[in-house]
Amino acid sequence: MISFARDLPNVCSLAGLLCAVVGIYFAILGSFRVAIVGVLWAVLFDWADGIIARKITGRTDEQRAFGGQLDSLIDIVSFGVFPAVFLLSYGKFSPWFLPGAFLIVGASAIRLSYFNIFGLRCDNTYVGLALDNNVIVLAFVFLFEGFVNQTVFSIVLYGMLMVFLVFNLAPIQTPKFAGKWFYALVIYTLALTGIYGWMEWINV
Numbered sequence: 001m002i003s004f005a006r007d008l009p010n011v012c013s014l015a016g017l018l019c020a021v022v023g024i025y026f027a028i029l030g031s032f033r034v035a036i037v038g039v040l041w042a043v044l045f046d047w048a049d050g051i052i053a054r055k056i057t058g059r060t061d062e063q064r065a066f067g068g069q070l071d072s073l074i075d076i077v078s079f080g081v082f083p084a085v086f087l088l089s090y091g092k093f094s095p096w097f098l099p100g101a102f103l104i105v106g107a108s109a110i111r112l113s114y115f116n117i118f119g120l121r122c123d124n125t126y127v128g129l130a131l132d133n134n135v136i137v138l139a140f141v142f143l144f145e146g147f148v149n150q151t152v153f154s155i156v157l158y159g160m161l162m163v164f165l166v167f168n169l170a171p172i173q174t175p176k177f178a179g180k181w182f183y184a185l186v187i188y189t190l191a192l193t194g195i196y197g198w199m200e201w202i203n204v
Helices: 008-029 032-055 061-090 095-118 131-147 150-169 181-202
Strands: 125-127 173-175
Touching (some): 008 032, 032 131, 061 150, 095 131, 131 150
Antiparallel strands (some): 125 173
């Protein structure tokens, strides 16, 4: 098992898992900006592992199959468990937020199971909105969290995440962002890491 984990794309996937776990940890603590930074880096590693896997030659069928399963299981942590915990923590673990948390994780499990069987519609098209897009948008929207009180923003957050899960499972075609989009994601991640780091430093 460890020999599969040492495969470079899988090392990258596990680095993304570490970022997601760090994000979950800080979400529970209530350090939401740090949590957002953690999950953004999880997205970056998630994109990077696929790029690395496609560039490496000589990988066995077993290595590719293991990598696919590992990536999917990590995705449910990064893009299912993380936003659910984030919502619960931001809602001060009110029981009213528990149904939403379940729906987020449930929708993520359904979507990833569907994708594992059917894959892409074609080379660059998904059925439904990819889960990583949820946290990419969440990271941007949370920049405006300080403009309203926490109760109002928690309702906005709840509603936004519910809308996302509808699009995640909807029978619509959405593009797979790849190629040069990876460099845009790198810039976006670095920029928001800097902004959130600055906000945390000055304690806005």
